[in-house]
Amino acid sequence: MTRDRPVVAVYPGSFDPITKGHEDVVRRSLRLADRVVIAVAHTATQEKGSLFSVEQRLALLEEVFQGEERIECRSFRGLLVDLAREVEARFVIRGLRAVSDFEYEFQMAQMNRELWSGVETVFLTPDQKYSFLSASLVREVARLGGDISRFVPEPVLREMEALFRE
Numbered sequence: 001m002t003r004d005r006p007v008v009a010v011y012p013g014s015f016d017p018i019t020k021g022h023e024d025v026v027r028r029s030l031r032l033a034d035r036v037v038i039a040v041a042h043t044a045t046q047e048k049g050s051l052f053s054v055e056q057r058l059a060l061l062e063e064v065f066q067g068e069e070r071i072e073c074r075s076f077r078g079l080l081v082d083l084a085r086e087v088e089a090r091f092v093i094r095g096l097r098a099v100s101d102f103e104y105e106f107q108m109a110q111m112n113r114e115l116w117s118g119v120e121t122v123f124l125t126p127d128q129k130y131s132f133l134s135a136s137l138v139r140e141v142a143r144l145g146g147d148i149s150r151f152v153p154e155p156v157l158r159e160m161e162a163l164f165r166e
């Protein structure tokens with residue numbers, strides 16, 4: 001494999017909000033790539049039922065990874081493969097927590113390959129202690145007054161506590 005340019009990975013998702021599971025996957029992906037672009041997707045369906053706006057999610061990601069020179073946070077519209085091409089990504093990172101994630105992830109990876117074969121999808125598993133964790137469960141637990149401090153990075157906890165205090 002030639003290393004004439006830095007290896008860039010894109011880690012796309014909704015990140016509503018970023019959880020400790022996502023954070024763990026990002027830190028693992030830094031072992032594979034020189035630079036990781038965390039990309040928050042703008043999609044109409046996701047935005048309707050979302051907790052945080054894309055701008056808020058991005059601000060939280062930036063706070064969580066501040067000082068990490070190899071990490072860039074941004075949002076994107078349209079196809080993931082177009083973003084991957086734009087940032088010259090060698091691969092797309094997706095987290096796989098359990099077999100139940102596999103079918104959807106496999107379908108997306110295959111579709112992305114059909115759309116553009118220039119990027120590979122790499123699946124990373126988070127630490128076992130986060131294998132049950134999802135942003136949707138975190139939102140539900142927080143809405144119902146449960147303790148989410150073990151599941152989300154500190155800036156997210158602060159914002160969610162503020163949101164649900166209102």
Ligand code: PNS
Pocket residue numbers: 012013014015041078079080081107108109111112
């Ligand atoms: O965190 P999520 O909601 O599982 O992330 C899904 C995401 C954003 C990665 C996926 O919906 C996506 O790639 N959206 C961009 C639009 C696109 O390229 N769709 C075709 C993918 S097969």
